[in-house]
Amino acid sequence: xxxxxxxxxxxxxxxxxxxxxxxxxxxxxxxxxxxxxxxxxxxxxxxxxxxxxxxxxxxxxxxxxxxxxxxxxxxxxxxxxxxxxxxxxxxxxxxxxxxxxxxxxxxxxxxxxxxxxxxxxxxxxxxxxxxxxxxxxxxxxxxxxxxxxxxxxxxxxxxxxxxxxxxxxxxxxxxxxxxxxxxxxxxxxxxxxxxxxxxxxxxxxxxxxxxxxxxxxxxxxxxxxxxxxxxxxxxxxxxxxxxxxxxxxx
Ligand SMILES: [Zn+2]
Numbered sequence: 279x280x281x282x283x284x285x286x287x288x289x290x291x292x293x294x295x296x297x298x299x300x301x302x303x304x305x306x307x308x309x310x311x312x313x314x315x316x317x318x319x320x321x322x323x324x325x326x327x328x329x330x331x332x333x334x335x336x337x338x339x340x341x342x343x344x345x346x347x348x349x350x351x352x353x354x355x356x357x358x359x360x361x362x363x364x365x366x367x368x369x370x371x372x373x374x375x376x377x378x379x380x381x382x383x384x385x386x387x388x389x390x391x392x393x394x395x396x397x398x399x400x401x402x403x404x405x406x407x408x409x410x411x412x413x414x415x416x417x418x419x420x421x422x423x424x425x426x427x428x429x430x431x432x433x434x435x436x437x438x439x440x441x442x443x444x445x446x447x448x449x450x451x452x453x454x455x456x457x458x459x460x461x462x463x464x465x466x467x468x469x470x471x472x473x474x475x476x477x478x479x480x481x482x483x484x485x486x487x488x489x490x491x492x493x494x495x496x497x498x499x500x501x502x503x504x505x506x507x508x509x510x511x512x513x514x515x516x517x518x519x520x521x522x523x524x525x526x527x528x
Contacts, residue, residue: 328354337363382423386434389419393438400441405449412442436466443475452482470496470503477509486517 329342338360341349348355396411419435443458456479462472473496480489493510497503 328352336360337367385418385422389415389434389438392418393441396438396441396445400445400448403448405445408445409442409449412438412445416442432465436462436469436472439465440471440475443479447475447478447482450482452479455479455482468499470500470506472496473499474505474509477513481513481516486513489513490517 331340331342331345332338333340338347339356340347341352341354341356343349343352346352346354347360348357392411392415396408396415399405399408399411415438416435419431419438422431439458440462443455443462446452446455446458456476459472459476459479462469462475466472473492477489477492477496480486480492490510490513493506493513496506497510500506
């Protein structure tokens with residue numbers, strides 16, 4: 279799944295960088311990490327001084343002999359560097375990515391709020407409406423800017439999709455429930471809930487053996503999970519009773 283962060287160019291993030299109070303330790307004096315000696319050696323071995331013309335008014339540098347931005351003779355290419363310099367110099371208000379430990383609170387609130395609406399509708403057994411809210415919450419969750427902690431998005435998204443899988447199962451749309459469960463597992467493999475949802479969907483489809491396997495995999499990650507154990511015993515009983523009839527009805 280690629281949630282490649284599609285904002286139209288120029289479209290502003292609604293959560294544009296109101297990232298709560300600044301963290302006390304993130305003061306301007308940046309702590310530079312100690313350079314790795316091996317990488318440092320590679321950089322130094324590769325280092326070769328070049329002659330440049332600096333044109334500050336153009337925010338650009340050129341090769342000295344040919345005044346060229348990209349010069350084959352000098353084997354120099356400053357196109358990318360000059361473009362970056364121009365963008366930074368002409369857009370003083372440009373938002374540089376904040377540190378990776380900062381998480382957009384507005385976005386989190388929007389995701390949580392929408393998910394809670396879904397949960398309320400789910401409890402009221404308004405499953406199609408719950409599904410719509412979960413879908414909305416998921417689409418907000420994947421708008422997280424790429425510099426935010428990926429782990430955070432995974433947890434947020436997997437919870438929403440897991441709830442949506444449950445809502446699909448309640449609507450007896452077991453194929454969609456299964457697809458969502460698979461997504462949850464793909465995003466957060468060691469979380470018991472994905473395996474539980476998958477087994478639920480498979481039981482709905484009458485695939486008891488596969489359901490049993492899904493539960494076994496979940497239990498391999500979390501052997502003491504009560505929900506998985508209880509459902510596993512239930513499925514085992516169904517298999518012994520020869521309860522594969524749901525499939526034939528479908
Ligand atoms: Zn040149």
